[in-house]
Amino acid sequence: xxxxxxxxxxxxxxxxxxxxxxxxxxxxxxxxxxxxxxxxxxxxxxxxxxxxxxxxxxxxxxxxxxxxxxxxxxxxxxxxxxxxxxxxxxxxxxxxxxxxxxxxxxxxxxxxxxxxxxxxxxxxxxxxxxxxxxxxxxxxxxxxxxxxxxxxxxxxxxxxxxxxxxxxxxxxxxxxxxxxxxxxxxxxxxxxxxxxxxxxxxxxxxxxxxxxxxxxxxxxxxxxxxxxxxxxxxxxxxxxxxxxxxxxxxxxxxxxxxxxxxxxxxxxxxxxxxxxxxxxxxxxxxxxxxxxxxxxxxxxx
Amino acid sequence: xxxxxxxxxxxxxxxxxxxxxxxxxxxxxxxxxxxxxxxxxxxxxxxxxxxxxxxxxxxxxxxxxxxxxxxxxxxxxxxxxxxxxxxxxxxxxxxxxxxxxxxxxxxxxxxxxxxxxxxxxxxxxxxxxxxxxxxxxxxxxxxxxxxxxxxxxxxxxxxxxxxxxxxxxxxxxxxxxxxxxxxxxxxxxxxxxxxxxxxxxxxxxxxxxxxxxxxxxxxxxxxxxxxxxxxxxxxxxxxxxxxxxxxxxxxxxxxxxxxxxxxxxxxxxxxxxxxxxxxxxxxxxxxxxxxxxxxxxxxxx
Numbered sequence: 001x002x003x004x005x006x007x008x009x010x011x012x013x014x015x016x017x018x019x020x021x022x023x024x025x026x027x028x029x030x031x032x033x034x035x036x037x038x039x040x041x042x043x044x045x046x047x048x049x050x051x052x053x054x055x056x057x058x059x060x061x062x063x064x065x066x067x068x069x070x071x072x073x074x075x076x077x078x079x080x081x082x083x084x085x086x087x088x089x090x091x092x093x094x095x096x097x098x099x100x101x102x103x104x105x106x107x108x109x110x111x112x113x114x115x116x117x118x119x120x121x122x123x124x125x126x127x128x129x130x131x132x133x134x135x136x137x138x139x140x141x142x143x144x145x146x147x148x149x150x151x152x153x154x155x156x157x158x159x160x161x162x163x164x165x166x167x168x169x170x171x172x173x174x175x176x177x178x179x180x181x182x183x184x185x186x187x188x189x190x191x192x193x194x195x196x197x198x199x200x201x202x203x204x205x206x207x208x209x210x211x212x213x214x215x216x217x218x219x220x221x222x223x224x225x226x227x228x229x230x231x232x233x234x235x236x237x238x239x240x241x242x243x244x245x246x247x248x249x250x251x252x253x254x255x256x257x258x259x260x261x262x263x264x265x266x267x268x269x270x271x272x273x274x275x276x277x278x279x280x281x282x283x284x285x286x287x288x289x290x291x292x293x294x295x296x297x298x299x300x301x
Numbered sequence: 302x303x304x305x306x307x308x309x310x311x312x313x314x315x316x317x318x319x320x321x322x323x324x325x326x327x328x329x330x331x332x333x334x335x336x337x338x339x340x341x342x343x344x345x346x347x348x349x350x351x352x353x354x355x356x357x358x359x360x361x362x363x364x365x366x367x368x369x370x371x372x373x374x375x376x377x378x379x380x381x382x383x384x385x386x387x388x389x390x391x392x393x394x395x396x397x398x399x400x401x402x403x404x405x406x407x408x409x410x411x412x413x414x415x416x417x418x419x420x421x422x423x424x425x426x427x428x429x430x431x432x433x434x435x436x437x438x439x440x441x442x443x444x445x446x447x448x449x450x451x452x453x454x455x456x457x458x459x460x461x462x463x464x465x466x467x468x469x470x471x472x473x474x475x476x477x478x479x480x481x482x483x484x485x486x487x488x489x490x491x492x493x494x495x496x497x498x499x500x501x502x503x504x505x506x507x508x509x510x511x512x513x514x515x516x517x518x519x520x521x522x523x524x525x526x527x528x529x530x531x532x533x534x535x536x537x538x539x540x541x542x543x544x545x546x547x548x549x550x551x552x553x554x555x556x557x558x559x560x561x562x563x564x565x566x567x568x569x570x571x572x573x574x575x576x577x578x579x580x581x582x583x584x585x586x587x588x589x590x591x592x593x594x595x596x597x598x599x600x601x602x
Contacts, residue, residue: 037401038408044398045415048473052418054441055430069444115321122314130318137329141585143534143558144578147339147571148332174324204313233423235537236558240566251425251537258429258541265439268429276426283421287414290421294478295485 052280058269066265080270090274092246093253100168100238100249101231107173108227113220115174116182117208121194137176143236145171150240164247168238172231178223181297185219186212222293225286232279250275336582339575351572358576373577375552376560377584379464383556384532384588386468391528392521394472395479400513402480403487413484417477424474428541431470432457457542460553467542467554471535479524486520487513522596526589533585534558557581 058066059080061073084090119131149171153159158167189212197207213220238249245253254275257268283290304312315322340358344351366373398416402409419427434441435456443453456466494512503511514521536558540546547563548555557577565574 034404037404041398041401041405041408041412045412048415048419048477050441051427051430051434051473052422054434055426058433066439069439111321111324114317118314118317122310122317124311124314130322133330134321134325137325137333139586139589140329140333141530141534141578141582143536143561144336144582145329145332146561147565147575147578148335149328150566151335151339152332171328174321176325176329179321204310204317208317229421233421235424236562240562251423254423254425254429255541258546265433265436269433272426272429276422279421279423280418283418284414287417288410291413291417291481294417294481 052276055269055272055276058266059273061266063264063266080266081274084267084270084274088271089245089248089253090250090271093248093250093275094278096165096168096242096247097232097250099165100234101228103165103169104172104231105224105228107169108175108178109220109224111174112178112223113182113213113216114208116179116184117186117212119179119183120186121189121191121212134176134179142171146237146240149237153241159241159243164242167241168234168247168249169231171237172227172234175227178227181223182216182219185216189215218293219296221289222297225290225293226297229279336575336578339571340579342572342575344571345569354572358572359580361573362576362580370552372548372552372555372560372563376548376555376557376577377580379548379552379554380533380535380556380584382464383468383471383535384529386465387471387532388525388528390468391472391475391479392524395476395524396483396517398476398480399483399487400509402484413477413481416480419474420477422474424537425541427470427474428538431466431473432542435466457554458550460551463543463550463554467538470542471532471538474538475528475531479528482520482524483517486517490516518597522593525596526592529588529592530585533581533588536562557584 057071057073060076060078062075062077062079065073065075115134119127150159153167157163158170193211194207197211202210232249233251234249235251235255239252239255242248242252248256254271257271339351341353341355342351343354343357362373365371366377402412405412435443435458437443437453437455437458440456442456446453455462457463490513494516495508498508498512535556539548539554539556539559540562543549543554548559558581561574561577561581564570564577
């Protein structure tokens with residue numbers, strides 16, 4: 001991690017500039033090379049996209065069409081969707097995933113930003129120990145913590161009823177990675193600005209909330225998006241904690257369609273489509289920000 | 302009592318970090334200690350805190366590893382094979398795609414979206430779609446093989462092909478992330494390095510080996526470490542791509558995390574599962590340290 005930080009020591013704005021126009025001139029020439037590049041990328045692109053297309057096409061085929069092979073459905077139907085929605089609790093799983101992802105994302109955005117800011121802009125005794133104490137948790141794989149988390153949840157009844165939402169979300173309500181990311185980004189906020197606000201008699205919370213945080217909005221947006229996606233797709237911990245069908249998140253609920261295999265692929269593909277299409281749409285809408293955010297945070301990390 | 306500015310700053314800093322400090326102590330460090338503690342106990346979640354058995358769980362793992370067709374041996378050797386197959390493939394393909402993408406301008410955004418889409422998709426949905434693609438008779442891939450006159454392949458149904466087949470899916474899913482990071486890195490290399498080298502008569506091959514690759518070294522290290530950790534923790538794909546979710550056929554695809562899940566949350570052997578997670582922790586730590594030591598090189602121009 002320290003090695004990659006060497007690249008990203010410039011301020012936020014300078015890094016962001018690299019993504020807009022900075023294709024260094026002189027490297028682009030038209031000709032065979034460029035044509036080959038397009039062909040290779042297109043072949044790769046087809047490999048990336050075909051599974052999604054096949055998933056969606058299968059989901060709108062009536063069952064008999066799965067056996068007599070044709071790529072496109074001859075009689076497209078939404079019957080599979082009606083069947084799956086009627087026999088499962090997909091609406092509830094959407095709701096659960098949204099609630100869990102919203103809890104953790106709201107919390108992460110608030111606390112990671114606040115703590116990252118504190119570690120960057122304040123000096124106080126014990127700073128190094130706290131810094132190392134937080135950084136150190138990145139070395140502990142979450143798989144090692146699931147057994148203790150599970151026993152804690154059982155002891156405190158976080159695995160029952162509506163507290164399951166908290167039970168599923170609590171391991172991720174603050175993230176060390178997010179704190180260090182935000183700490184890096186606050187480098188770009190000049191201290192003079194904060195001092196000026198102090199002179200005007202603004203309190204420290206107000207300075208963070210009204211002045212510093214708005215200046216790193218792109219980074220906060222990136223943090224929020226990745227956190228939301230990560231929690232939306234989280235699987236192992238929700239699988240262990242959620243103990244009844246009504247509290248499954250989407251991936252957990254979806255995983256129980258595994259039992260359908262060998263017989264009803266149209267059902268499984270419908271369920272997979274239902275589980276993945278909403279986030280794919282979100283991704284398509286925000287693709288510019290998401291991809292730029294990945295590049296930004298990846299280089300900073 | 303009047304506080305100095307510095308004293309007030311210290312109070313604010315600790316106030317800002319208070320929730321996070323509680324979180325890291327209670328939800329991260331305390332469970333880490335518990336995880337080690339559990340691994341020295343004979344315990345099924347339901348009764349008290351179990352009995353202290355010292356190293357017995359580790360001895361049991363060691364004995365199990367000596368047995369023929371052992372799940373533990375399979376889990377560790379498979380996990381290492383996932384890393385050895387997956388990480389280099391992912392890095393080489395991602396670098397190739399990123400280099401191609403850096404050469405083109407139009408359609409670049411379309412390709413980036415296509416390559417990145419699997420990364421935001423739930424691993425469970427991805428597993429199901431590929432199960433369907435890999436089907437022996439009706440699967441799209443075998444249909445395509447049939448079309449060009451090649452023999453049908455069993456993929457995840459055969460002990461020999463199952464692990465590489467799942468690795469391919471993991472590469473497919475994670476490729477986009479590495480592509481975006483590489484692309485950002487490539488675009489940060491100042492164009493005049495290439496111009497200067499070209500004036501000195503360097504060809505494209507030399508530009509790649511002498512400029513691009515050395516300057517990407519920190520990113521390669523970053524992606525190697527990150528990729529290795531993610532392959533060492535493989536779970537959702539394997540569980541949802543093997544028959545009955547048990548890491549088959551014939552344990553050929555099982556991973557350490559899958560065995561942790563099975564031992565801990567199906568057989569309720571928490572001590573045994575805990576010991577496995579501790580071993581996983583040391584495996585991750587060891588490999589990360591080795592990679593950081595041997596792959597990091599400081600390059601300055």
